[in-house]
Amino acid sequence: MTSGLWELVLQGVWVTVQLLFFSSLLATAVSFVVGIARTHRLWIVRFLAGFYTEVFRGTSALVMIFWVFFVLPPAFGWQLVPMWAGTLALGLTYGAYGSEIVRGALAAVDPAQKEGGIALSFTPWQRMKLILLPQAVPEMIPPFSNLLIELLKGTALVSIMGMGDLAFSGNLVRLALQESAEIYTYILLIYFVIAFLLTRVMRGLEKKLKAGVGKAPKKKTAAVRVPEGSGVS
Amino acid sequence: MKWDWSAVSDFMPHFWDGLLVTLQILVLGSLVSFGLGLVWALLMRVPSRWVTWPIGVVTEFVRNTPLLVQLFFLFYVLPEWNITFSALTTGVVAIGLHYSTYTMQVYRAGIEGVPVGQWEAATALNLPLRRTWTAIILPQAIRRVVPALGNYVISMLKDTPLLMAITVLEMLGEARLFSQQNFQFTEPLTVIGVAFIIISYLASLALRALERRLVH
Amino acid sequence: MSTDTLPNPEKSPEQSGGELIRLEQVTKRFGDNTVLDHLDFSVDAGKHVTLIGPSGSGKTTILRLLMTLLKPDEGTITVDGQKLFPATEKERREVRKQIGMVFQQFNLFPNMTVLRNITEAPVTVLGMSKDEAVERAKGLLDLVGLADKCDAHPAQLSGGQQQRVAIARALAMRPKVLLLDEVTSALDPELVAGVLDLLRDIARTTDITMLCVTHEMNFARDISDQVLMFDSGRVIEAGPPEKIFSEPEHDRTREFLSAVL
Numbered sequence: 001m002t003s004g005l006w007e008l009v010l011q012g013v014w015v016t017v018q019l020l021f022f023s024s025l026l027a028t029a030v031s032f033v034v035g036i037a038r039t040h041r042l043w044i045v046r047f048l049a050g051f052y053t054e055v056f057r058g059t060s061a062l063v064m065i066f067w068v069f070f071v072l073p074p075a076f077g078w079q080l081v082p083m084w085a086g087t088l089a090l091g092l093t094y095g096a097y098g099s100e101i102v103r104g105a106l107a108a109v110d111p112a113q114k115e116g117g118i119a120l121s122f123t124p125w126q127r128m129k130l131i132l133l134p135q136a137v138p139e140m141i142p143p144f145s146n147l148l149i150e151l152l153k154g155t156a157l158v159s160i161m162g163m164g165d166l167a168f169s170g171n172l173v174r175l176a177l178q179e180s181a182e183i184y185t186y187i188l189l190i191y192f193v194i195a196f197l198l199t200r201v202m203r204g205l206e207k208k209l210k211a212g213v214g215k216a217p218k219k220k221t222a223a224v225r226v227p228e229g230s231g232v233s
Numbered sequence: 234m235k236w237d238w239s240a241v242s243d244f245m246p247h248f249w250d251g252l253l254v255t256l257q258i259l260v261l262g263s264l265v266s267f268g269l270g271l272v273w274a275l276l277m278r279v280p281s282r283w284v285t286w287p288i289g290v291v292t293e294f295v296r297n298t299p300l301l302v303q304l305f306f307l308f309y310v311l312p313e314w315n316i317t318f319s320a321l322t323t324g325v326v327a328i329g330l331h332y333s334t335y336t337m338q339v340y341r342a343g344i345e346g347v348p349v350g351q352w353e354a355a356t357a358l359n360l361p362l363r364r365t366w367t368a369i370i371l372p373q374a375i376r377r378v379v380p381a382l383g384n385y386v387i388s389m390l391k392d393t394p395l396l397m398a399i400t401v402l403e404m405l406g407e408a409r410l411f412s413q414q415n416f417q418f419t420e421p422l423t424v425i426g427v428a429f430i431i432i433s434y435l436a437s438l439a440l441r442a443l444e445r446r447l448v449h
Numbered sequence: 450m451s452t453d454t455l456p457n458p459e460k461s462p463e464q465s466g467g468e469l470i471r472l473e474q475v476t477k478r479f480g481d482n483t484v485l486d487h488l489d490f491s492v493d494a495g496k497h498v499t500l501i502g503p504s505g506s507g508k509t510t511i512l513r514l515l516m517t518l519l520k521p522d523e524g525t526i527t528v529d530g531q532k533l534f535p536a537t538e539k540e541r542r543e544v545r546k547q548i549g550m551v552f553q554q555f556n557l558f559p560n561m562t563v564l565r566n567i568t569e570a571p572v573t574v575l576g577m578s579k580d581e582a583v584e585r586a587k588g589l590l591d592l593v594g595l596a597d598k599c600d601a602h603p604a605q606l607s608g609g610q611q612q613r614v615a616i617a618r619a620l621a622m623r624p625k626v627l628l629l630d631e632v633t634s635a636l637d638p639e640l641v642a643g644v645l646d647l648l649r650d651i652a653r654t655t656d657i658t659m660l661c662v663t664h665e666m667n668f669a670r671d672i673s674d675q676v677l678m679f680d681s682g683r684v685i686e687a688g689p690p691e692k693i694f695s696e697p698e699h700d701r702t703r704e705f706l707s708a709v710l
Contacts, residue, residue, distance in 0.1 A: 058430035060391040063405055067426055070418040074235075115518050116556030120570035120622060121546045130569060134560035149297055156299035160398050167302050180309035188298045188306065195297040213560040213602070 001183070005173050012169030013190060019083060019155045019165060020194075023090035024148060030095025031144075035102025036128065049099070056096030062157050065089040069161050086158040094151045101143045105136040138209035145202035149195050156191075166190060240420040244411050248424060251407030258325055258393045258403060263386050265329025270336025274344065275366075277337070296334035301395050303327050308399040324396035332389050339381040343374035376447055383440040387433050404428065469494040469658050470515065470626065475524035477510055477682075484510050486682040487524070492675075494625070495656040499669040499690075502679030503705060508662040512628045515660065516550045517541055529625060546574065549624035553631040555611045557603040557618070563590070564599040567618045575622065582621070589617040593647055609640030613647060620651070627651075629661040641665070648672065666710055670694055678702045 037049035056064070068089040073079045080088065109132050117127035159168035170187040174180050276288050295303065304327045311318065318326070347370050355365040394405035402410065408421035470492040477485040484507045492498050500508040513519045514526060517533065526533040531544045557566050567586035571577040577585075590596045593613040595606075603611055612632055619627060629648065633641045645668045652659060652672040663669055669676060669690060676693040678686040678701070686699045694710075697703045 054434065055430055058433040059426050060394050060405070060429050062394040062397075063422070063426050063429055066405065066409070067422050070412065071422050075419060112552065112554055112556045113558065115516075116552065116558065118518060118545075119516050119548075119550040119552070119556075120618070121542060121574045122570065123542070126573055130573070131558050131560070135558075153297075153299040153301075156301040157395070159301070167299060167305070170302060170305065174305075174309060180306070180313060184302060184306040184310060187302055188294070191298040191302065192294055 001173065001177070001186075005176060008172055009166070009169045009186070009190070012164060012166040013194075015083075015164050016152075016155050016166040017194075019086050019090070019158065019163075020152055022083070022087040023094065023155065024151055026087055026091025027095040027098050027147075027151060028144075030091060031098025031102050034095065034099035035106065038099065038103045039106055039128075041124065053096045053099050056093050057100075059093070061090065061093045061154050062160065064093050065157055065161060082158070082161060082163045086155070086161070086163060090151060090154055090157075094147060094154065097147055097150075098144065101140050101147065102136075104143075105140045106132055108139060109135050135213060138206060138213055141202055141206040141209060145199060145206075148198055148202065152191065152195055152198065235419070237417060237420055240415065240417045241424060243415070244408070244421045244424060247407040247411050248404065248421070248428070251402060251404035251425070252428065254321070254401065254406075255390075255393050255403040258321070258328065258396060258401070259386065259390055261325045262328040262332065262389055262393075265325060266332035266336050266385070266389070267382065269329060269333035271340055273333060273337035274340035277341065278344070292334040292337060295331060300328065300331045300392055301398060303331060304395060304399050320396070320400045324399060324401050328389060328392060328396070331392075332385055335385050335388075336382060339378045339385070340374065342381070343378035344370060346377050347373045379447055380440065380444045383436075383443065387436050387440070390433055390436065391429065467494055468492070469529055470660070471525075471527040472511070472514075473525045473527075475514065475521045475526060477507070477514065477519065477521050484682050485514075485521070488683065490677065490684055490687075492658060492660065494658055496674045497652050497659040497661065497672050498675045498677060499661045499663060499673040500677050500679055501663070501666070501669060501693075501705070506679040507682045508679050509630055512550065512630050512660060512662060515626070516548060516628055517545055546622065547625040548628065549619035549622050549626070550628040550630065551612070551615050551619050551632045553634050555603070555608070555615045555635070557611055557615055559603050561602075562599065563595070563601050563603065563606070563614050566603070566614060567621045570618070571621050586617070586621060589620055590614075593617045594643075607640060608636045609643050612636060612640075612644050616644075616647060616651070620657075624657065626658045626660065629659060629663070631662055631664065633663070633665060664709060666694070666706070678705070680705075 034049045034052055037045050038053070040046050040049070065086065068080070068085045069082075072085075113131050113135065114127060117131045122130065155165060156167035159165050159171065162168070166187060170183050173183040177183065273288055273292055277285050279285060304324060307323050307327050308320065311323065351369055351373065352365070355369050360369070393403055396403055397406035397409065400406075404425045408425045411421045412418045468491050472488055472490055475485055475488045476483065484505075488507075488511075500511065502508055510519065514521055515528070515533070521534050525535065528544050529547060531540070533541060533544050536544070557563075558569075561569060564583065564586055567589060568579070568582040571582040571585070572579055587596065587599065590599060593616060595610055595613055595617075598606060598610065598614070603614070606614065612635075616632075632648070633644055636644065645665060649668070649671055651657070659672070661669070661672070673690045675687060676690050677684050678693065678697075678699065680701050686693065686697060686702050693702065694706065697706060
């Protein structure tokens with residue numbers, strides 16, 4: 001492979017990284033908004049959030065991408081830059097999966113914590129912000145880490161739309177060289193390295209957050225521990 | 234938004250063709266992934282690092298890289314090695330292989346979930362290893378893994394449109410072809426989008442019913 | 450012990466006189482099971498009332514109703530002249546500020562340090578300045594004997610220490626009413642005495658109205674002005690502790706006491 005072709009691949013890496021960054025930001029925002037809405041006390045809010053999750057989880061990410069690229073522009077009269085169209089389709093779809101993670105982690109917080117918050121007269125939003133989320137977020141990191149890898153793999157779908165990401169650069173190099181095995185092996189390896197790095201970062205984040213909620217107490221101070229779940233529920 | 238019902242009715246024959254192909258990919262891909270995944274899971278229990286290490290690395294690699302690029306790899310590289318399959322077969326192999334790296338984790342959890350006492354009882358009865366696996370461990374493990382396998386079938390359904398990229402005319406491929414020929418994008422894409430939502434919703438209902446039956 | 454960190458240290462005449470809590474015709478059902486059956490009772494300000502009775506007799510349900518963790522199916526509950534039920538959520542929130550609760554399982558927030566567990570509600574709910582809240586929290590931690598644990602997380606404390614932090618946390622809100630729900634049941638036996646001694650001190654030196662569900666009969670005898678014996682969702686006997694414990698009138702009371710004493 002020539003250096004010019006490698007440059008093409010590097011440009012592809014950059015597009016993939018950008019797309020991953022923006023779409024994971026959108027997906028995170030959607031996950032929390034929809035996931036928290038699913039715990040709301042008004043049934044209509046819960047219903048709408050649940051409906052969103054079912055619809056966006058039900059459909060295929062690639063079909064969503066086609067829809068955003070081909071149906072949205074004539075329907076609403078605006079054409080999105082491919083980067084934003086890709087971000088929108090991926091962020092909305094993977095956000096629906098993420099909302100399940102958020103909902104599940106919130107539901108897993110001991111209900112006694114909510115009661116403790118009521119006894120101190122916190123409002124529902126204060127309870128969410130001060131008590132439930134800080135305890136639930138560290139538990140969300142491992143499933144979010146898996147979802148991030150799925151999202152990385154999902155970014156390759158935009159190459160079908162002709163966006164110059166890593167997968168697309170592989171196709172270009174294949175056409176240039178008339179040879180496939182080498183370039184696709186490289187492309188797969190690059191994806192694997194990115195996935196490996198992401199997993200590492202997420203694991204570090206998990207450690208840091210868990211330490212922040214006192215889950216990993218320093219050894220010298222953890223002399224006495226309460227037996228968990230003793231007594232009546 | 235302009236909506237043209239006649240475009241929908243024009244598209245429907247193509248839709249049914251595509252749906253048939255999609256379901257074909259789904260069924261065959263599931264079978265490949267169930268079988269291969271079990272092979273990986275059993276090989277990972279061989280007490281030799283010469284077996285477990287390569288299998289672990291390869292499956293980890295396949296699981297963490299995009300299915301789309303794997304499809305391209307098989308579609309373009311295999312012919313260079315003088316192995317020629319139809320696009321559909323290549324797609325089924327790729328999607329089955331990709332998902333086998335997930336199902337192997339499901340099987341592993343299922344096998345590890347069988348209580349140690351079952352192994353001990355089999356040893357106490359002097360059952361041969363093969364019999365222990367086929368008569369005692371696997372039947373109990375399979376029961377536990379069905380719901381998780383079902384979830385991966387639903388995930389796989391949503392990945393079947395990727396085969397469009399290697400010229401397979403499943404639902405999305407049919408929709409794109411129709412759109413390009415008639416310059417009507419909204420209707421076919423919306424029809425198949427709704428179809429995906431309905432199919433995966435029905436599948437998840439069916440799965441939940443199956444889960445309940447397995448529990449009792 | 451410095452009394453200025455405690456809520457309402459001054460015994461004002463109008464507070465030690467009138468009625469503070471009133472339940473009228475309160476019924477609570479869980480499915481087909483009627484836990485409280487048209488219950489009436491009231492508690493005067495400053496009094497310490499202990500609820501005793503077999504488990505399932507509805508004692509804890511009363512505390513949870515007063516804390517608005519449960520809603521009654523029928524009846525009215527009034528605290529300090531303001532309706533708790535029936536009322537809007539907004540009204541309820543106002544009334545609730547006067548009520549504190551200590552739970553069986555402590556329910557400290559594991560994501561906050563000990564100090565922040567105590568300061569958070571005074572700052573966000575009562576609008577107290579952070580400095581003042583911290584100063585008062587430190588005074589309360591001193592009172593409960595844990596001044597050196599400010600920066601620890603709950604998971605690093607023993608059960609008894611966690612429960613004392615929970616008591617400090619409840620007191621930091623300067624409640625008029627303190628609800629104590631089997632606060633020593635989850636503790637190892639050797640840690641019970643410390644927590645009970647602390648509560649005795651608080652009962653003696655403040656005029657907080659206390660409603661207490663406990664199986665510690667000696668403790669009940671020490672702190673109570675009044676003991677209510679519950680059975681099947683009704684008060685079957687009430688009176689000062691000397692009377693209830695020494696010469697109970699009701700057969701069920703006698704049976705219960707002979708079983709637990």
